Amino acid sequence: MECGAAAWALLERVRRSAPLVHCITNLVSMDLVANALLAAGASPAMVHSLREVPEFAPRAAALVVNVGTLSEPWLPAMRAAAAAAADAGRPWVLDPVAASASEFRMDACLGLLALRPTVVRGNPSEIIALASASRIRDAKGVDSSHESIDAVEAAKSLALSSGAVVAVSGAVDFITDGQNVIGAHNGVPMMRKITATGCAVTALIAAFVAVDPTNTLEATACALSIFGLAGELGMEMAKGPASLRMHLIDSLYGLDEKTVASRVRNKRVSLNSYLHLSK
Amino acid sequence: MECGAAAWALLERVRRSAPLVHCITNLVSMDLVANALLAAGASPAMVHSLREVPEFAPRAAALVVNVGTLSEPWLPAMRAAAAAAADAGRPWVLDPVAASASEFRMDACLGLLALRPTVVRGNPSEIIALASASRIRDAKGVDSSHESIDAVEAAKSLALSSGAVVAVSGAVDFITDGQNVIGAHNGVPMMRKITATGCAVTALIAAFVAVDPTNTLEATACALSIFGLAGELGMEMAKGPASLRMHLIDSLYGLDEKTVASRVRNKRVSLNSYLHLSK
Amino acid sequence: MECGAAAWALLERVRRSAPLVHCITNLVSMDLVANALLAAGASPAMVHSLREVPEFAPRAAALVVNVGTLSEPWLPAMRAAAAAAADAGRPWVLDPVAASASEFRMDACLGLLALRPTVVRGNPSEIIALASASRIRDAKGVDSSHESIDAVEAAKSLALSSGAVVAVSGAVDFITDGQNVIGAHNGVPMMRKITATGCAVTALIAAFVAVDPTNTLEATACALSIFGLAGELGMEMAKGPASLRMHLIDSLYGLDEKTVASRVRNKRVSLNSYLHLSK
Numbered sequence: 001m002e003c004g005a006a007a008w009a010l011l012e013r014v015r016r017s018a019p020l021v022h023c024i025t026n027l028v029s030m031d032l033v034a035n036a037l038l039a040a041g042a043s044p045a046m047v048h049s050l051r052e053v054p055e056f057a058p059r060a061a062a063l064v065v066n067v068g069t070l071s072e073p074w075l076p077a078m079r080a081a082a083a084a085a086a087d088a089g090r091p092w093v094l095d096p097v098a099a100s101a102s103e104f105r106m107d108a109c110l111g112l113l114a115l116r117p118t119v120v121r122g123n124p125s126e127i128i129a130l131a132s133a134s135r136i137r138d139a140k141g142v143d144s145s146h147e148s149i150d151a152v153e154a155a156k157s158l159a160l161s162s163g164a165v166v167a168v169s170g171a172v173d174f175i176t177d178g179q180n181v182i183g184a185h186n187g188v189p190m191m192r193k194i195t196a197t198g199c200a201v202t203a204l205i206a207a208f209v210a211v212d213p214t215n216t217l218e219a220t221a222c223a224l225s226i227f228g229l230a231g232e233l234g235m236e237m238a239k240g241p242a243s244l245r246m247h248l249i250d251s252l253y254g255l256d257e258k259t260v261a262s263r264v265r266n267k268r269v270s271l272n273s274y275l276h277l278s279k
Numbered sequence: 280m281e282c283g284a285a286a287w288a289l290l291e292r293v294r295r296s297a298p299l300v301h302c303i304t305n306l307v308s309m310d311l312v313a314n315a316l317l318a319a320g321a322s323p324a325m326v327h328s329l330r331e332v333p334e335f336a337p338r339a340a341a342l343v344v345n346v347g348t349l350s351e352p353w354l355p356a357m358r359a360a361a362a363a364a365a366d367a368g369r370p371w372v373l374d375p376v377a378a379s380a381s382e383f384r385m386d387a388c389l390g391l392l393a394l395r396p397t398v399v400r401g402n403p404s405e406i407i408a409l410a411s412a413s414r415i416r417d418a419k420g421v422d423s424s425h426e427s428i429d430a431v432e433a434a435k436s437l438a439l440s441s442g443a444v445v446a447v448s449g450a451v452d453f454i455t456d457g458q459n460v461i462g463a464h465n466g467v468p469m470m471r472k473i474t475a476t477g478c479a480v481t482a483l484i485a486a487f488v489a490v491d492p493t494n495t496l497e498a499t500a501c502a503l504s505i506f507g508l509a510g511e512l513g514m515e516m517a518k519g520p521a522s523l524r525m526h527l528i529d530s531l532y533g534l535d536e537k538t539v540a541s542r543v544r545n546k547r548v549s550l551n552s553y554l555h556l557s558k
Numbered sequence: 559m560e561c562g563a564a565a566w567a568l569l570e571r572v573r574r575s576a577p578l579v580h581c582i583t584n585l586v587s588m589d590l591v592a593n594a595l596l597a598a599g600a601s602p603a604m605v606h607s608l609r610e611v612p613e614f615a616p617r618a619a620a621l622v623v624n625v626g627t628l629s630e631p632w633l634p635a636m637r638a639a640a641a642a643a644a645d646a647g648r649p650w651v652l653d654p655v656a657a658s659a660s661e662f663r664m665d666a667c668l669g670l671l672a673l674r675p676t677v678v679r680g681n682p683s684e685i686i687a688l689a690s691a692s693r694i695r696d697a698k699g700v701d702s703s704h705e706s707i708d709a710v711e712a713a714k715s716l717a718l719s720s721g722a723v724v725a726v727s728g729a730v731d732f733i734t735d736g737q738n739v740i741g742a743h744n745g746v747p748m749m750r751k752i753t754a755t756g757c758a759v760t761a762l763i764a765a766f767v768a769v770d771p772t773n774t775l776e777a778t779a780c781a782l783s784i785f786g787l788a789g790e791l792g793m794e795m796a797k798g799p800a801s802l803r804m805h806l807i808d809s810l811y812g813l814d815e816k817t818v819a820s821r822v823r824n825k826r827v828s829l830n831s832y833l834h835l836s837k
Contacts, residue, residue: 028588028604030307030348034474039520044474045377046307049350052381069588071607073352073631098603102610193811195592195602240808241597250519253472309586309627313753318799323753324656325586328629331660352631529798532751 004261007222010208011255015041019061019210022085023203024048024078026068026097029196032245033064036200039253040226042207050077057084062210063092064203065112070105078108082115091118091209091216094164095202100129110134113162118209119220120158121167121202124151131158152181165216167205169198173224174269175217182221185265186228191248193241201227225264230255232263283540286501289487290534294320298340298489301364302482303327303357305347305376308475311524312343315479318532319505321486329356336363341489342371343482344396346378346387354387361394370397370488370495373443374481379408389413392441397488398499399437400446400481403430410437431460444495446484448477452503453548454496461500464544465507470527472520480506504543509534511542562819565780568766569813573599577619577768580643581761582606582636584626584655587754590803591622594758597811598784600765608635615642620768621650622761623675625657625666633666640673649676649767649774652722653760658687668692671720676767677778678716679725679760682709689716710739723774725763727756731782732827733775740779743823744786749806751799759785783822788813790821 020043025033030046037044047056057063063085065078085092094117096109109130113120122130131154152174155166159178167175173184191197201224208223209216227248233255234247299322304312309325316323326335336342342364344357364371373396375388388409392399401409410433431453434445438457446454452463470476480503487502488495512534513526578601583591588604595602605614615621621643623636643650652675654667667688671678680688689712710732713724717736725733731742749755759782766781767774791813792805 026604027306027585028592031310031474031589034307035521035524038472038474045380046305046348047377047380048348049383051351051383052349055381055383069604069606070610071631072609073350098605101603101605102613104607104609104613193596195589195596238808239805240811242593242804242807242811245593246521246525246804247518249521250517253519253521306585310589310753313586314800314803317751317753324659325584325627326656326659327627328662330630330662331628334660334662352629525800525804526797528800529796532798532800 002261003225003266004264006218007225007264008257008260010212010219010222011040011226011260013211014207017211018043019207020045020059021203021206021210022047022057022060022063022081024074024081025064025066025199025203029066029068029199032196032200033203035249036252037203037207039249040204040207044203048074048077050080053077053081054084057081058088058090060090062090062206064095064206065092066095066097066199066202067105067108068097068199070108075108078112079115082112082117086116091206091213093117093119093121093202093206093209095199096120096122096126096130097199099126106133116162117164118216119165119167119205120162121169121205123169123198127151127158127166127168128154131155134158134161152176156181165220167220167224169201173228175221175224177217180217181269182217182266183269184221184224184228186225186232186263188231188235190235190238190241190244191231194245221266225266226255226260227252229260229263233259281540282504282545283543285497286504286543287536287539289491289498289501290319290505290539292490293486296490297322298486299324299338300482300485300489301326301336301339301342301360303353303360304343304345304478304482308345308347308478311475311479312482314528315531316482316486318528319483319486323482327353327356329359332356332360333363336360337367337369339369341369341485343374343485344371344391345374345376345478345481346384347376347478349384349387357391358394361391361396365395370485370492372396372398372400372481372485372488374478375399375401375405375409376478378405385412395441396443397495398444398446398484399441400448400484402448402477406430406437406445406447407433410434413437413440431455435460444499446499446503448480452507454500454503456496459496460548461496461545462548463500463503463507465504465511465542467510467514469514469517469520469523470510473524500545504545505534505539506531508539508542512538560819561783561824562822564776565783565822566815566818568770568777568780569598569784569818571769572765575769576601577765578603578617579761579764579768580605580615580618580621580639582632582639583622583624583757583761587624587626587757590754590758591761593807594810595761595765597807598762598765602761606632606635608638611635611639612642615639616646616648618648620648620764622653622764623650623670624653624655624757624760625663626655626757628663628666636670637673640670640675644674649764649771651675651677651679651760651764651767653757654678654680654684654688655757657684664691674720675722676774677723677725677763678720679727679763681727681756685709685716685724685726686712689713692716692719710734714739723778725778725782727759731786733779733782735775738775739827740775740824741827742779742782742786744783744790744821746789746793748793748796748799748802749789752803779824783824784813784818785810787818787821791817
């Protein structure tokens with residue numbers, strides 16, 4: 001199937017089945033995450049209390065854990081939710097926001113990674129930091145943090161060590177299961193001037209993987225492309241980051257088959273062409 | 280008085296007196312709740328620490344308690360605020376978001392209900408769950424949760440058992456004190472695609488009841504209609520849920536007498552006509 | 559240098575150096591604060607856990623502490639962040655939201671004030687309350703809270719006692735180091751109908767002071783003018799508070815030299831002319 005047709009099929013499935021996405025996300029992103037999920041046709045539920053997470057998580061179709069405004073009281077609930085989702089066979093997605101901001105945060109991310117997320121999505125520095133820290137931990141203390149390491153190589157390494165599909169956001173998003181790499185080419189630079197767009201696309205990945213759990217790699221790439229395409233459409237009307245945010249959500253809500261089929265640009269990256277691209 | 284004229288009179292009173300509305304609301308909704316109150320002319324104050332709630336609550340004209348992102352540390356402050364508001368003779372409004380999401384949450388809602396909210400507003404499943412759970416508790420354990428129960432009947436039952444005016448949001452909003460039922464017909468379906476619109480209208484109810492405490496039933500209906508009308512006006516300009524959100528708030532701010540008087544559609548529902556409507 | 563040229567020079571410096579602004583801000587304002595900083599070219603980071611604040615604060619170029627939705631668990635992190643920023647020689651800005659809402663909150667504000675913020679920004683009632691409470695504390699209990707005290711005089715008094723530059727927002731913003739007073743004349747009244755605009759400008763002050771730490775008074779005035787000017791430009795397109803919010807952020811992002819140079823209106827206020835203005 002063409003990537004555009006595949007992306008449309010998944011978006012349609014999200015709209016039809018309205019998967020309940022359990023979000024434990026940061027305080028900055030709650031509004032945009034909820035509205036992005038609603039605009040895509042999914043059902044968001046923000047539930048972060050340890051008192052209800054174990055009971056609630058198995059009812060959801062997927063889980064997002066985002067450590068953006070991490071604090072100690074939230075961490076046990078994040079872990080419990082991840083464990084409950086995994087136990088119930090539900091996909092869950094980790095967004096290791098600013099993983100290297102502190103030792104506390106990196107430890108939290110590594111602990112969550114050990115609970116086997118289905119997908120990890122971050123920006124290059126987050127994925128590189130997480131991949132490096134994973135290897136340090138594996139190597140019992142050997143410091144590789146000063147190695148110059150490419151984000152895609154880090155993503156592949158992290159995918160292999162964690163068992164997760166790993167997505168690295170950037171001008172081109174790269175998604176890998178450790179063997180295969182897909183490049184997702186939609187999106188516009190101004191999206192980085194809007195807070196929480198990364199968090200929102202992470203939540204969208206959860207919705208897409210929820211409706212296609214056996215094709216995590218492709219579903220993740222489709223979610224990134226769909227969100228990026230909504231950004232491109234929004235950009236046609238935007239006069240700055242705040243109007244882009246509005247038009248992006250409106251566009252995500254209104255996406256039609258023709259636009260998705262013709263404008264989604266995902267493709268498998270061969271090692272050689274990737275190396276060429278990254279030069 | 281015609282319902283449009285009554286709604287306008289209350290909106291004018293909110294604009295003139297700018298009632299201070301104390302909000303303990305969920306983390307997703309804070310921005311929209313505050314902006315909706317400001318747009319209507321009220322003064323929002325988000326205060327959730329147990330250290331200041333007892334001192335602050337009596338100074339406010341009304342209180343909203345919304346359990347959307349409930350967690351243990353917030354619950355004692357919710358209870359203290361409700362008790363302080365009640366002691367000070369201030370109206371308070373409960374929004375039992377996702378009441379049946381967990382046992383913890385339902386227990387919290389029932390505990391808050393026992394503190395005698397002036398108004399309870401929820402969607403049909405929340406009101407049905409709360410009404411059922413109230414009866415279970417009253418009946419010391421008889422499980423009625425599988426009864427097929429109509430939302431308006433549930434609302435009437437909950438109103439009678441709790442002493443609150445109960446509002447059920449939907450295509451038509453129904454508001455009841457247990458005896459009388461008002462149907463509020465304003466609003467557009469796309470409002471359900473914007474997170475926190477329910478929370479925002481709950482806060483607006485608090486502002487309206489604050490300026491007309493002796494007519495809780497009508498004030499609640501007017502708040503729902505005014506918010507729904509702002510949604511209708513916003514919808515005339517919207518291209519999707521995010522622009523609807525913006526235009527709704529702009530419209531709420533700009534509502535004029537002529538529009539309110541001619542377009543608010545509330546009416547008392549007789550039992551027969553209601554049964555007819557619900558078929 | 560003309561005030562417009564000075565404001566443009568600072569905005570350019572923020573855009574070029576993208577100062578990392580560590581924000582411990584209230585739950586209502588997180589989205590707008592982050593988006594305002596991004597639109598101005600700065601890099602926001604919302605980090606509030608005591609577990610990472612001491613490690614993170616020194617890495618940031620500036621810190622904002624905003625007590626808007628204060629609760630006990632956040633206060634130690636606010637204090638630790640302020641202490642760490644001060645130790646590292648970083649500027650930090652205090653926003654004493656609703657300082658007089660409770661004894662707990664006023665005590666918290668006074669405790670933070672003792673950690674020597676670089677700038678304090680508030681509305682007149684907050685600055686008056688804080689100045690009065692500071693004097694009460696200094697005077698060991700003499701109650702001056704009923705004195706009729708002018709906001710600018712309160713700001714000067716607070717600046718002298720605390721060592722901070724103090725900014726009072728209003729129709730005209732006044733900024734003082736205790737000796738000099740600058741009046742910043744940009745802005746539109748409807749900005750007060752949008753929640754968190756005060757919090758956003760406080761964060762912008764941090765970004766501006768970060769890039770010009772030796773001219774705190776002027777940098778603070780420039781930040782207030784730039785934000786107010788973005789509001790004026792936004793107002794030209796706005797139909798209400800929600801569209802103003804969007805256009806304000808878009809305008810902040812798009813500000814150009816000509817507009818800033820010609821429309822920023824800051825000026826030193828002589829005592830006499832100030833007295834004249836305030837009559």
